[in-house]
Amino acid sequence: MSDRYQGFVSSPIGRMMVKNLGLPAPTRLERYAAGDPLVAGTVALGGDGRLSASLPTVLEGLGIAWSLPTSGEKYKGLVFDATGITDTRALIALQEFFTPLLRSLETCARIVVLATTPESVSGSERVAQRALEGFTRSLGKEIGRGGTVQLVYVTPGADDAIASTLAFFLSPKSAYVSGQVVRIGAHQEREAEHVADWHRPLEGRIALVTGASRGIGEQIARVLHRDGAKVVGVDVPQAASELQALMRELEGDHVTLDITGKDAPQRIAHHLATEHGGVDIVVHNAGITRDKKLANMDEDRWSSVIGVNLTAPERITRQLLEDKVINDNGRIIGVASIAGIAGNVGQTNYAVSKAGVIGLVDSLADDLGHGITINAVAPGFIITAMTAAVPFATREVGQRLNVMSQGGLPVDVAEAIAWYASPGSTAVNGNVVRVCGQMMLGA
Numbered sequence: 001m002s003d004r005y006q007g008f009v010s011s012p013i014g015r016m017m018v019k020n021l022g023l024p025a026p027t028r029l030e031r032y033a034a035g036d037p038l039v040a041g042t043v044a045l046g047g048d049g050r051l052s053a054s055l056p057t058v059l060e061g062l063g064i065a066w067s068l069p070t071s072g073e074k075y076k077g078l079v080f081d082a083t084g085i086t087d088t089r090a091l092i093a094l095q096e097f098f099t100p101l102l103r104s105l106e107t108c109a110r111i112v113v114l115a116t117t118p119e120s121v122s123g124s125e126r127v128a129q130r131a132l133e134g135f136t137r138s139l140g141k142e143i144g145r146g147g148t149v150q151l152v153y154v155t156p157g158a159d160d161a162i163a164s165t166l167a168f169f170l171s172p173k174s175a176y177v178s179g180q181v182v183r184i185g186a187h188q189e190r191e192a193e194h195v196a197d198w199h200r201p202l203e204g205r206i207a208l209v210t211g212a213s214r215g216i217g218e219q220i221a222r223v224l225h226r227d228g229a230k231v232v233g234v235d236v237p238q239a240a241s242e243l244q245a246l247m248r249e250l251e252g253d254h255v256t257l258d259i260t261g262k263d264a265p266q267r268i269a270h271h272l273a274t275e276h277g278g279v280d281i282v283v284h285n286a287g288i289t290r291d292k293k294l295a296n297m298d299e300d301r302w303s304s305v306i307g308v309n310l311t312a313p314e315r316i317t318r319q320l321l322e323d324k325v326i327n328d329n330g331r332i333i334g335v336a337s338i339a340g341i342a343g344n345v346g347q348t349n350y351a352v353s354k355a356g357v358i359g360l361v362d363s364l365a366d367d368l369g370h371g372i373t374i375n376a377v378a379p380g381f382i383i384t385a386m387t388a389a390v391p392f393a394t395r396e397v398g399q400r401l402n403v404m405s406q407g408g409l410p411v412d413v414a415e416a417i418a419w420y421a422s423p424g425s426t427a428v429n430g431n432v433v434r435v436c437g438q439m440m441l442g443a
């Protein structure tokens with residue numbers, strides 16, 4: 001399922017047509033491969049705030065080279081500490097730091113602005129901190145050449161818990177994530193667990209992945225396995241042979257069942273408790289679409305989509321929590337969709353189910369305790385069997401309507417999930433991050 005347009009524009013004739021006709025020219029995005037350094041280049045640091053003193057040590061701990069900006073140097077990333085900005089006049093520091101550096105960025109550069117969660121401060125400081133969102137979202141649309149820009153709000157008290165988030169947003173793991181706003185430590189003060197090896201942060205963890213036999217679920221299983229986890233894949237009986245083959249390859253385990261089955265939550269909880277002594281990471285990936293405009297929607301399309309995408313993840317989550325099968329510092333991760341944020345024609349059922357996944361995150365984030373977190377990803381256009389079924393013209397438009405001018409890959413969703421899953425992400429709770437190449441539509 002390749003992107004044929006991207007292949008065409010990198011051919012000699014394609015390059016000529018792009019130039020002469022002003023067609024979109026997607027950059028080939030860099031992606032992470034096991035063993036690669038997190039950043040292939042230097043990150044320049046700027047800004048002045050409460051995180052500035054510790055940032056060099058955090059980056060060194062991740063094996064990332066940093067420097068203060070020097071003219072003539074090329075940078076793979078920029079990190080700006082904006083936590084010292086306490087009124088709107090001080091926002092000029094953004095222009096002073098970034099404007100001279102933007103022409104010194106390498107391809108697929110990463111920009112991260114660190115800031116203070118606006119809700120944790122008041123008055124002029126709150127205004128100025130909130131204003132940063134306009135900056136990062138706009139710069140994300142300007143940076144080009146596969147670059148990404150994120151705003152990471154750090155609540156005072158969670159200052160020591162930013163390493164896993166920097167590791168994700170500064171590396172090629174976040175190839176298709178841009179213009180996002182993340183909150184760290186917004187729900188409770190939490191200390192991040194020490195990560196001994198940033199290349200295998202999930203060593204010894206048990207991860208449940210639903211819908212694991214193909215598409216995005218298969219990649220989630222592969223990436224969690226790469227990062228050291230033992231994966232327990234779940235899929236329907238019709239997908240049993242693919243599921244078994246994949247789990248054999250990944251030295252994992254499998255449970256074959258329909259997650260909407262009446263006793264599915266109990267069966268999953270029982271299997272995890274008896275075979276694995278509990279679970280550390282729960283990824284609710286299984287999902288279906290049954291598109292029709294509401295005027296033509298029948299009851300079956302409505303109920304089946306909400307049953308698989310929302311009711312099942314909610315029931316399974318509640319069962320695992322009730323039976324105390326999720327270990328301390330566990331991770332619950334939902335797969336929502338851009339449709340659940342922006343809405344989509346023909347997808348009232350699907351958008352309800354995916355907005356509901358965000359509701360599940362909101363409803364549980366404050367209540368979990370024991371270091372357990374809940375977050376979701378909201379993929380945009382990801383190239384899979386699901387999107388291959390979309391008619392050609394709609395698919396072409398769908399793929400180009402984002403800053404990267406291309407669809408994402410299943411691995412892009414999987415990498416975001418692996419970031420949430422990391423033991424270093426204990427303070428990352430209650431977030432919904434879009435993996436959509438900063439789609440032009442929706443919030």
Ligand SMILES: NC(=O)c1ccc[n+]([C@@H]2O[C@H](COP(=O)([O-])OP(=O)(O)OC[C@H]3O[C@@H](n4cnc5c(N)ncnc54)[C@H](O)[C@@H]3O)[C@@H](O)[C@H]2O)c1
Nearest residue numbers: 211215216235236258259285286287337379381382384386
């Ligand atoms: N592909 C995209 O562009 C995109 C965009 C946004 C969100 N998503 C979401 O990502 C997730 C994965 O999507 P995908 O594109 O890989 O889809 P896919 O159809 O390729 O894979 C979905 C998997 O879920 C399994 N599944 C479906 N119903 C199930 C059930 N009742 N019980 C157990 N397993 C079940 C399927 O057998 C399949 O293996 C879904 O939740 C989807 O809504 C996908």
